Amino acid sequence: xxxxTLLIAKREYLERVRSKMFxxxxxxxxxxxxxLAVIGGIGGKKMEAGVQNLAIVSDNPxxxxxxxxxxxKAEIPPKTVEVIAPAAPADISQLNxxxxxxxxxxxxxxxxxxxxxxxxxxxxxxxxTDFIGKAEMETAVSNGLVREQLLARGMTDSQVQALMxxxxxxxxxxxxxxxxxxxxxRSFAGAYALIFVLYGAVLIYGINIARSVVEEKTSRIFExxxxxxxxxxxxxxxxxxxxxxxxxxxGIWAALLVLYAGSSIAAAQGVHGLTSLGVTRAELIFFAVFxxxxxxxxxxxxxxxxxxxxxxQEVQQFSLILISPLVASVVLFPYVLGNPASTASVILSLxxxxxxxxxYMRICAQMPPAWQIALSVVLxxxxxxxxVWLAARIYRVGVLMYGKRATLPEMIRWLRYx
Amino acid sequence: MDVLVELAQISKSYEEKAAVRDLSLxxxxxxxxxxxxxxxxxxxxxxxxxxxxxxxxxxxxxxxNKPWASASLQRVGYLPEERGLxxxxxxxxxxxxxxxxxxxxxxxxxxxxxxxxxxxxxAEALSKRTEELxxxxxxxxxxxxxxxxxxxxxxxxxxxxxLDPVNTLLLQDTLLDLKKQGxxxxxxxxxxxxxxxxxxxxxxxxxxxxxxxxGMRDIxxxxxxxxxxxxxxxxxGFLSHPAIxxxxxxxxxxxxxLKPHADAQDLLRTAAATAAIMKFELVEPSxxxxxxxxxxxxxxx
Numbered sequence: 001x002x003x004x005t006l007l008i009a010k011r012e013y014l015e016r017v018r019s020k021m022f023x024x025x026x027x028x029x030x031x032x033x034x035x036l037a038v039i040g041g042i043g044g045k046k047m048e049a050g051v052q053n054l055a056i057v058s059d060n061p062x063x064x065x066x067x068x069x070x071x072x073k074a075e076i077p078p079k080t081v082e083v084i085a086p087a088a089p090a091d092i093s094q095l096n097x098x099x100x101x102x103x104x105x106x107x108x109x110x111x112x113x114x115x116x117x118x119x120x121x122x123x124x125x126x127x128x129t130d131f132i133g134k135a136e137m138e139t140a141v142s143n144g145l146v147r148e149q150l151l152a153r154g155m156t157d158s159q160v161q162a163l164m165x166x167x168x169x170x171x172x173x174x175x176x177x178x179x180x181x182x183x184x185x186r187s188f189a190g191a192y193a194l195i196f197v198l199y200g201a202v203l204i205y206g207i208n209i210a211r212s213v214v215e216e217k218t219s220r221i222f223e224x225x226x227x228x229x230x231x232x233x234x235x236x237x238x239x240x241x242x243x244x245x246x247x248x249x250x251g252i253w254a255a256l257l258v259l260y261a262g263s264s265i266a267a268a269q270g271v272h273g274l275t276s277l278g279v280t281r282a283e284l285i286f287f288a289v290f291x292x293x294x295x296x297x298x299x300x301x302x303x304x305x306x307x308x309x310x311x312x313q314e315v316q317q318f319s320l321i322l323i324s325p326l327v328a329s330v331v332l333f334p335y336v337l338g339n340p341a342s343t344a345s346v347i348l349s350l351x352x353x354x355x356x357x358x359x360y361m362r363i364c365a366q367m368p369p370a371w372q373i374a375l376s377v378v379l380x381x382x383x384x385x386x387x388v389w390l391a392a393r394i395y396r397v398g399v400l401m402y403g404k405r406a407t408l409p410e411m412i413r414w415l416r417y418x
Numbered sequence: 419m420d421v422l423v424e425l426a427q428i429s430k431s432y433e434e435k436a437a438v439r440d441l442s443l444x445x446x447x448x449x450x451x452x453x454x455x456x457x458x459x460x461x462x463x464x465x466x467x468x469x470x471x472x473x474x475x476x477x478x479x480x481x482x483n484k485p486w487a488s489a490s491l492q493r494v495g496y497l498p499e500e501r502g503l504x505x506x507x508x509x510x511x512x513x514x515x516x517x518x519x520x521x522x523x524x525x526x527x528x529x530x531x532x533x534x535x536x537x538x539x540x541a542e543a544l545s546k547r548t549e550e551l552x553x554x555x556x557x558x559x560x561x562x563x564x565x566x567x568x569x570x571x572x573x574x575x576x577x578x579x580x581l582d583p584v585n586t587l588l589l590q591d592t593l594l595d596l597k598k599q600g601x602x603x604x605x606x607x608x609x610x611x612x613x614x615x616x617x618x619x620x621x622x623x624x625x626x627x628x629x630x631x632x633g634m635r636d637i638x639x640x641x642x643x644x645x646x647x648x649x650x651x652x653x654x655g656f657l658s659h660p661a662i663x664x665x666x667x668x669x670x671x672x673x674x675x676l677k678p679h680a681d682a683q684d685l686l687r688t689a690a691a692t693a694a695i696m697k698f699e700l701v702e703p704s705x706x707x708x709x710x711x712x713x714x715x716x717x718x719x
Binding site for chain 2: 004007008011015019215216219220221223224225226227228229230396
């Protein structure tokens with residue numbers, strides 16, 4: 001039993017790992033990812049830069065200075081802010097020339113209209129679509145205006161500053177019975193990453209298993225194989241072999257990521273090892289367990305689906321069915337995050353197709369009782385074996401029937417024949 | 419003699435259709451057994467029950483004098499009718515893989531694969547991938563894969579279909595050699611004419627039932643030599659002789675079936691009187707004729 005399974009797994013693994021396609025994607029994906037990161041970084045910087053040099057034109061020099069101060073305190077402050085107050089018509093035409101010559105990005109006109117509470121404010125720039133920083137400028141203008149009004153009503157500068165302090169909301173979380181500072185976006189990064197990685201792995205490698213099953217059906221080698229090994233051995237071997245290929249490739253990528261996270265390049269970007277990405281060791285272990293369980297469960301499902309079809313094209317149609325529990329998990333995401341200990345969340349996290357993502361999410365949100373985690377893992381891996389069993393039955397009976405796609409009742413009848 | 423395969427009244431149906439009904443047969447070591455019948459007669463279904471791909475609904479399969487067990491398959495070489503190879507895998511690797519699956523060590527499997535490829539004159543295929551080979555070469559590789567582990571029982575479903583005459587002969591000779599070494603060979607075919615001289619025993623099946631089985635010589639001797647082939651020049655008037663039940667007249671050659679217990683010598687005298695006789699041969703009926711006579715032309719094919 002074991003010997004045949006390992007032989008089949010070995011064949012699947014070596015044939016795949018030796019293939020050009022494997023080497024190609026193993027190298028190309030990290031290069032592509034790095035390329036995207038670089039392009040994203042450059043693009044991001046450009047966008048963040050917004051308007052670098054600008055001028056403020058106003059009748060009221062105090063207001064102009066206040067707006068300047070507010071702009072300089074913005075999250076992404078401009079490089080230079082000139083103040084021209086009050087401005088003569090000659091100054092305006094000179095500014096227009098400088099905008100046309102791209103010497104400054106544009107200029108902000110802020111004038112207090114007599115008898116009106118809000119001033120007239122306008123942004124004049126080289127391109128009408130250049131609205132980046134518009135919100136910041138609006139905030140700066142209104143902040144400057146408030147300051148100016150408060151000062152005009154006799155408040156001191158420090159009083160105004162105290163009054164206009166921004167409120168920053170801190171988020172904290174109860175973990176292991178203690179309140180700890182927690183960055184919410186980071187806490188669930190692991191759950192997001194699991195969804196993303198599992199989704200990708202199932203779509204790429206799960207479909208590979210279905211393809212490999214279909215290939216054996218269309219090339220009709222499976223009847224030869226079935227006379228020397230049982231369908232269970234074949235399916236388990238295939239699952240282990242093709243699965244190991246995927247795990248190898250993802251392992252290489254993960255190793256590159258760890259290398260990157262520990263490298264000086266990453267340090268320059270503010271990343272110091274994986275832990276700085278908000279991943280704890282326990283989470284990493286759970287991640288691995290649920291990823292591998294989920295990966296093999298969905299791969300088993302893919303093998304069963306592959307066994308019931310006759311051609312490559314039909315595999316593609318099935319990929320939607322394959323990932324539907326994953327999509328459902330994503331839809332349930334907000335609910336489970338909000339109610340990690342509710343009965344519905346507990347039940348969902350124990351259902352094998354949902355276990356990987358929902359249980360992992362619960363672990364990230366609020367540590368569930370150990371027995372629930374243990375039970376979910378046992379159920380998950382038991383369902384992998386059940387799926388192999390089912391796939392093997394369908395595969396075996398597929399020998400007898402070919403030429404048309406099986407309907408569900410037919411497949412159930414097949415199970416009886418074998 | 420060692421009985422390697424014994425089927426005792428096995429039956430198998432799919433949906434409403436009975437594929438095999440109450441079929442019994444025995445295959446002895448050192449013999450060539452032909453499972454013959456038209457398309458859809460139940461040959462493949464029978465073979466699949468011998469190799470355990472399906473289980474019979476009723477009846478018993480005995481291999482090597484033991485009730486069917488998957489361990490016995492290590493001594494069986496099976497070439498299915500619908501056969502294939504991994505398209506993108508190197509031939510040498512495939513043969514080693516299939517040999518290993520049947521219990522050989524990798525090195526031994528590789529050595530045997532080379533020896534067999536030399537013997538069947540396709541050593542150059544070893545370093546190629548399946549998709550680079552012609553259909554005929556692929557057939558030979560499948561044939562080798564079946565024999566690699568030196569099985570005592572060789573089961574081949576339509577082994578010669580799609581092969582050219584030269585390669586058919588090569589494979590037939592190889593099977594005869596294996597038989598001489600004491601292996602038992604079971605093969606199925608719907609081309610009965612192709613295998614008459616190969617088989618020691620046969621089982622003719624039609625619509626899932628054995629209609630005729632036993633030793634080839636026994637079966638043939640049960641049927642009269644009532645077929646005559648005449649090569650002649652001149653008048654064909656002798657074809658109206660009362661001994662003739664039926665005839666086909668080709669240019670200068672007539673194939674005649676005589677009435678039961680008719681006098682062939684009298685026909686010869688009559689023919690010689692009116693035409694120049696080049697050849698007058700009293701032949702035994704072919705398997706195909708026996709089959710048609712037995713089932714009365716009621717076939718599904």
